[in-house]
Amino acid sequence: DSGVTQTPKHLITATGQRVTLRCSPRSGDLSVYWYQQSLDQGLQFLIHYYNGEERAKGNILERFSAQQFPDLHSELNLSSLELGDSALYFCASSVVDSSGANVLTFGAGSRLTVL
Amino acid sequence: GENVEQHPSTLSVQEGDSAVIKCTYSDSASNYFPWYKQELGKGPQLIIDIRSNVGEKKDQRIAVTLNKTAKHFSLHITETQPEDSAVYFCAAHWGGPGDSWGKLQFGAGTQVVVTP
Numbered sequence: 378d379s380g381v382t383q384t385p386k387h388l389i390t391a392t393g394q395r396v397t398l399r400c401s402p403r404s405g406d407l408s409v410y411w412y413q414q415s416l417d418q419g420l421q422f423l424i425h426y427y428n429g430e431e432r433a434k435g436n437i438l439e440r441f442s443a444q445q446f447p448d449l450h451s452e453l454n455l456s457s458l459e460l461g462d463s464a465l466y467f468c469a470s471s472v473v474d475s476s477g478a479n480v481l482t483f484g485a486g487s488r489l490t491v492l
Numbered sequence: 493g494e495n496v497e498q499h500p501s502t503l504s505v506q507e508g509d510s511a512v513i514k515c516t517y518s519d520s521a522s523n524y525f526p527w528y529k530q531e532l533g534k535g536p537q538l539i540i541d542i543r544s545n546v547g548e549k550k551d552q553r554i555a556v557t558l559n560k561t562a563k564h565f566s567l568h569i570t571e572t573q574p575e576d577s578a579v580y581f582c583a584a585h586w587g588g589p590g591d592s593w594g595k596l597q598f599g600a601g602t603q604v605v606v607t608p
Contacts, residue, residue, distance in 0.1 A: 379535065379537070381535075408594060410594045410595075419598055419599075419600050419601065420536070420581060420583075420596075420598035420601075421598075422586065422594075422595050422596060422597070425594055425595060433594075433595050435586075435595060467535050467536070469535075469594065471594050479594045480526075480538060480541070481526075481538065481594050481596070482538070483528075483535030483536045483537070484535050485533070485534055485535050486534075486535050
């Protein structure tokens with residue numbers, strides 16, 4: 378168990394629908410990152426939140442949004458779903474190690490299937 | 493932006509042999525290069541990383557080398573064991589010095605199969 382909790386583990390929905398994925402970071406970690414893993418695009422950085430504030434954006438579609446709450450859990454909202462949004466969505470939290478770099482710890486992921 | 497290429501896509505080795513995975517990156521500003529191992533049904537797990545001011549780092553059977561001039565880095569696994577079977581990803585920090593350290597560009601992954 379990595380300490381990063383993601384729910385739900387699996388989700389099946391239809392095109393056009395909206396879903397919310399939830400992530401609880403490891404205790405004490407202030408940063409939350411969202412990544413998408415698909416067969417054709419691989420692992421892609423979506424967005425980073427630090428202590429409730431957005432810090433960096435990657436290849437995140439406008440139909441997707443995220444937020445981090447005061448208790449540091451984060452939610453990734455995916456709307457107007459398309460078949461191509463089917464993927465594994467990972468959340469990671471981080472701690473700064475002794476050399477000053479953020480070391481990411483990933484959760485087990487949420488598998489989204491859009492039919 | 494950063495582009496990371498990883499080779500090979502699959503690697504089969506006999507138990508006890510060595511495995512080598514190579515990655516190249518495009519952004520000379522990248523300064524942090526982690527390697528992740530992903531087992532079936534799990535998220536990626538950091539196994540080793542290297543910063544740009546270091547040319548080589550070793551942790552038991554795992555070592556990583558970095559050539560900043562050539563912009564490539566490699567993962568070496570010695571004395572492979574069946575439990576080393578997994579998908580391995582290289583990654584490079586994406587963005588400038590002030591950018592989020594967790595903003596990583598990943599390679600496409602290498603499926604490693606260790607046969608007894």
